[in-house]
Amino acid sequence: MMEEFCSANVENESNYQMKKLKESIEMIEELFDNAYHGMVLVNEEGRIVKWNYEKLLGIKEETVLNKRVEDVIENTRLHIVAKTGEKELGEIQKIQGHDMITSRVPIVKDGRIIGAAGTVMFKDVKELKSLALKMETLMSTVHKYRGEITKFYEAKYSFDHIITKDKHMIYLKEIARRAAESNSTILIQGESGTGKEIFAHAIHNASLRKYGSFVSINCAAIPKELLEAELFGYEGGAFTGAKKEGKLGKFELAKGGTILLDEIGDMPPEMQAKLLRVLESREFERVGGTNLIELDVRVIASTNEKLEEAIQKGTFRQDLYYRLNVVRIDIPPLRDRIEDIPLLVTYILESLANDLKILPKKISDEALDILLAHDWPGNTRELRNTLERALNIASGEVIRWDHLPEYLMKYKKVPVKPDEESLLLKDIVAKAEIEGIQKALQVCGGNRTLAAKKLGIHRTAIYKKIEAYGLDISMLDGDEKKLCRK
Ligand SMILES: Nc1ncnc2c1ncn2[C@@H]1O[C@H](COP(=O)(O)OP(=O)(O)OP(=O)(O)O)[C@@H](O)[C@H]1O
Ligand SMILES: [Mg+2]
Structure with a gap:
């Protein structure tokens, strides 16, 4: 058997x-x-x-x-x-x-x-030659698109663009410059408009990764259901509404370069957990994918809220905070470094004139005094916007106190004297005209047609005078502002 x-x-x-x-x-x-x-x-x-x-x-x-x-x-x-x-x-x-x-x-x-x-x-x-030609064409197309992508994801600023003479800021620039040489994760904290993004650009450009892309993502601006796919990409048909061919995520786009996770404090808790896992294992998967992709990016995180407070409130994970906080750059607000204001004003006026292709303008002492007195909640961005607006209004070579926005007028020293007091008849007439037009505009709620009637001049004459004198147009409505600036 x-x-x-x-x-x-x-x-x-x-x-x-x-x-x-x-x-x-x-x-x-x-x-x-x-x-x-x-x-x-x-x-x-x-x-x-x-x-x-x-x-x-x-x-x-x-x-x-x-x-x-x-x-x-x-x-x-x-x-x-x-x-x-x-x-x-x-x-x-x-x-x-x-x-x-x-x-x-x-x-x-x-x-x-x-x-x-x-x-x-x-x-x-000949067959081989035609294959080689095909390959060459494909390679040059790939090269071209790669160039376009890199241009799109390019860091524009370097450390030379961070203008300061503040000791602490100079120290921070040095820390950042040294950190740029390593691959360490960097956490940049600072109020809105203090220059977090410019620091991130500068770090990327000073690092060995400068030939790779600089990709930035605002974690607060993307709905939480989409954030994972934005960061890590997805495979075709991973979810309803997904593109057939799938999509590269920001981490893949930044391969060999740097990713800036802006407003990290607003990252939803599930994503914080996933990000921590990815930073620790240094690999990730696309949404709906199975292949592990190596994480080849330097991570810079930035936030304008204090993460320590978010941890206390329970909205930010402590373990992720430790993981991100390898090198820390806390940018002080502009009001704590007012000696930077004159320097920034000169720099910003020059760079704006350059951008707008106009001759550079100077600022009067009175106007600068007002800028020095303000506490700048919007920091350097607010200063830049204020100067851009003044540049648009000022017709002469100098930005005067009356070219600054109304909300800064409370810093005006009384009694205020015009910067260039002149006894020339034409200047006295001009001063009287400015006062008259401003009053009429105020009375007519910014409506220039009505103001012109009140002044007994033609509508086009008031437009010309507003432009010629570079009058404050903040009280005017949107369309009229555009007309006035043109
Ligand atoms: N030290 C500086 N020197 C020159 N320009 C600066 C400096 N700091 C900031 N700026 C300018 O101020 C503006 C705001 O800077 P940036 O976008 O880097 O601020 P941010 O901290 O990222 O702000 P937010 O939190 O609102 O995103 C930019 O135009 C930037 O070029
Ligand atoms: Mg920013």
């Missing part, structure tokens, strides 16, 4: 092995028939044992079997390879007037050469 069982088992096993062998042979036959443009096998004497060049050379297998390969194929070296055992890859061989690209490899068994195989990879060099 036992014996019978054993012999049945042996039979099953050998049937199985036979089946496997047959399948393998079929696979090899299939490969032989379909791989490349043709294939020939010779034995150790260089005689043909298998032929698949019928389509290519128009010669049937039965007519060439067992013949010497050099008598059948022009310029062949297969019989030589079957002797030397040295493979020859990608050689040009002239056959039937065509320069074909061929390869010859020896077949070795138990350390002994038992034959050689020859294949035609390209029927003509």
